[in-house]
Amino acid sequence: MISPFKCPGSFGSGTPAIKIKICPQCGGEVELFSIDMKVDCPSCGQPVFNNINSCAEYCQYAEQCLGTDIYSKLKK
Ligand SMILES: [Zn+2]
Incomplete structure (x- = not known):
């Protein structure tokens, strides 16, 4: 039985890790942080996206995991 809210991707580890983009x-x-979807660049304000959109591409539970609002933006 697989929990529908257990994402094996970006949110799977449970511990947020700092990443440099x-x-x-x-x-x-x-x-x-690995759980952040987007951070504005401190230098120029450009939104820098985390690569969780790849999660939305392959994960059938991405909509529940990320929320419908974020999911629909990522899939757009
Ligand atoms: Zn920048």
């Missing part, structure tokens, strides 16, 4: 606009480093 590179801003696509200014090339600066942007710190975000």
Whole structure:
């Protein structure tokens, strides 16, 4: 029996990890937690997205896991 809310992807570990992403606009480093969907770049304000949209691509439970609102934005 698989819990419908147990995501094996980005949210599976339970412990938020800090990740460094590179801003696509200014090339600066942007710190975000693994549970963050989006962080605005501190240098230029460009929204930098975490790669949880890949989760929405393959996970059949992404809609419940992320919420319908976020899910529909990611799938757009
Ligand atoms: Zn930037």
